[in-house]
Amino acid sequence: MRLPLAALALAPLLAVAPPAHAQAPAAPVFELRTAAELARICARETNEPGGGADQGFCYGYTQGAVDYHRAITPANARPLWCAPSPPPSFDTLRGRYVAWVNADPANASMRALDSVFAFLRASFPCPTPPAAPARRR
DSSP, X not given: OOOOHHHHHHHHHHHXXXXXXXXXXXXXXXXXXXXXXXXXXXXXXXXXXXHHHHHHHHXXXXXXXXXXXXXXXXXXXXOSOOOOSSOOOHHHHHHHHHHHHHHOHHHHTSBHHHHHHHHHHXXXXXXXXXXXXXXXX
């Protein structure tokens, strides 16, 4: 019986290849639950080991939350917050968020997503709309 030339060429590779059922260990599951956990990630500086990745996660999480909120909120709805113009930098907001979370245990125990919106509402409240004039009868 003659083996095809391709099979002979692959034989050394197949001898050292791991079995098909062998897989790399699964990455640990990461679940972000509380504002305290998000603040701990956002507080990391880029010069710390892993700090750049943590800041990237912080930016992506918070920007994703804001983008999602904008996508699902009707255009005529009253805004939850009113950002100043020009808006603060991400680093400024990141520092303010971390301080806000750390200032109050109630903030720290909030769900992470809820805390993003609570922080924005507390930091950038919208002006109260004027009262509608009374109707004459």
